Amino acid sequence: MGRSGPGRIVAIVFSSAVVGILSWLVYLAFADSADTPQSTWRPMSDNAHNIHTVYQVVFYLAAAVFVFILFLTLLFTLMFREREGEVAKQFHGNSKLEVLLVAVPVLIVVAMMVPSFKAIAQNTADPPQGALEVVAIGHQWWFEFQYPELGITTANELHVPLDRPVSIILKSDDVIHSFWIPQLVGKVDMMPGHTNHMWFTPDTARDDPYFAQCAEFCGASHANMRFRVFVDTAAKFEEWSAATAADAAKPSTDLAKAGEQQFTQSGCVGCHTVKGSPVALGKVGPNLTHVGSRTTVASGVLANNAENLHRWLGNPASVKPGSKMPNLGLDEAQIERLTAYLESLK
Ligand code: HEC
Ligand SMILES: [Cu+2]
Known part of the structure; x- marks a missing residue:
């Protein structure tokens, strides 16, 4: 042949x-x-x-x-x-x-x-002994993180210590989401009414965050449902967890103080918790106790700065279509105050 x-x-x-x-x-x-x-x-x-x-x-x-x-x-x-002269056989x-x-x-x-x-x-397999426990709850369209042993509830930015196993308990508040940090772990579904587990031990601490996102289509802003993960050295994690477990800082400028009042008047307190505030006890949206210390807002979609906070408060749905935070029809002066308050929440 x-x-x-x-x-x-x-x-x-x-x-x-x-x-x-x-x-x-x-x-x-x-x-x-x-x-x-x-x-x-x-x-x-x-x-x-x-x-x-x-x-x-x-x-x-x-x-x-x-x-x-x-x-x-x-x-x-x-x-x-x-x-020429060849016949297929x-x-x-x-x-x-x-x-x-x-x-x-x-x-x-x-x-x-x-x-x-x-x-x-x-x-x-079960997580190794001594693992740090984190409860991760998927919401349309943001991530809540609770650290039961540290008394911390935060959102959209997960901090974990280097070289210590992290046990993640996965839940959902509404529809099916999926938890995925491509360089660290995943993806595992977050289901309403059912708890999933996974664990990992990060081996590289760095200042840059690891990018992460929902990996299961969950509605209009699924593509905007991201989060960031910071792998900290043990000392840095200690520092972060002490600061994050503490009550919110009291606003010091007049503008930020006015913002704190606006926060109650505009009904933000019904949906958001600010630890230490007797009125801000809402659980519908992300915990804002230390939102001023986060690098991003709106679940990793916007860098955390005054301009973007303006944009978000002016009309959340313009940033995230379908957003569960309503447009509260705030005027420029109200947004100004609220932004100063949010930025003071370190
Ligand atoms: C009806 C409930 C509700 C009310 C009222 C509400 N929010 Fe929200 N808020 C949410 C939800 C839900 C999100 C998460 C949206 C998302 O990321 O998709 C959110 C997100 C935010 C974020 C971004 C937090 C983060 O870490 O990404 C800020 C800041 C914020 N809200 C501030 C306010 C302020 C200030 C007010 C009052 C003027 C307010 N919210 C009123 C539900 C509410
Ligand atoms: Cu999703």
């Missing part, structure tokens, strides 16, 4: 070159994307490493199959193409080939299955 001599060599060289160039382009695309902040190709926790190992096994096996099949397709197309009933065609895929599937089962068993 096939032809011999220079024709075959040309076909092999040509097919290899095409497949080689294609593979190189695919590789470049991936090598580049490895540095993007949501890439799972830079795992930074024990369980993220486990998941990445499975991913690599599957990815490289699939890549090998792809390259090999592409190469054979090109090669055979060239070698066995119809030409059909054959069937080659049992050696058939056994091979079943055995090789079975081996490939087993090679993917073993590390998958191992990773699933590790990731769903």
Whole structure:
């Protein structure tokens, strides 16, 4: 079968070159994307490493199959193409080939299955002793974080200490959401009426946040339901948790004091908690006790600054379509005061 001599060599060289160039382009695309902040190709926790190992096994096996099949397709197309004096021949009933065609895929599937089962068993095991417990609750469209042992309730920015296992208890207040920090852990569903668990041990502290987001379509602002994770050194985490467990700072400027009153008058207190305030006890929206210390507002969508707070208070739905925070029809002076108050909540 096939032809011999220079024709075959040309076909092999040509097919290899095409497949080689294609593979190189695919590789470049991936090598580049490895540095993007949501890439799972830079795992930074024990369980993220486990998941990445499975991913690599599957990815490289699939890549090998792809390259090999592409190469054979090109090669055979060239070698066995119809030409003057050549007649296409059909054959069937080659049992050696058939056994091979079943055995090789079975081996490939087993090679993917073993590390998958191992990773699933590790990731769903009980968290190690001494893990820090965090209850994460999904809301349309923001994340609430409670640290029962530290007396902290916060939102949209999760702080965890380096090298200590973190046990996440996942719940939902309304519809199904999914908790995903690509470089650290996930994704696991947050279900109404059912509690899920997972854990991870972050291995790289840094000042930059890890980006995270809801990974289960949950309505109009699903794409705007993000959060940030800060992996702090033990000392920095200690500092953060002491500050965050404390009552809110009292406003010191006249404008911020006026803002505190406005906060009650405009009914913000019915939906938001500010720890230490006798009236701000609402549980509908994010806990704002230390909102002034967060880097973002509106679940990671806006940088936390005066301009963006204006924008948010002026019309939340312009930032997040369908937002559960209503447009309260505030005038410019009211927004000014409220912004000063919110910024004072360090
Ligand atoms: C009916 C309940 C409700 C009222 C009243 C309300 N909010 Fe909200 N607020 C929410 C909800 C829900 C969110 C979360 C929205 C989201 O991120 O999708 C929110 C988010 C916020 C945020 C962003 C917090 C963060 O960490 O991302 C700020 C700031 C805020 N509200 C301030 C106010 C102020 C000031 C008032 C009063 C003028 C007010 N809210 C009134 C429900 C309410
Ligand atoms: Cu979602």
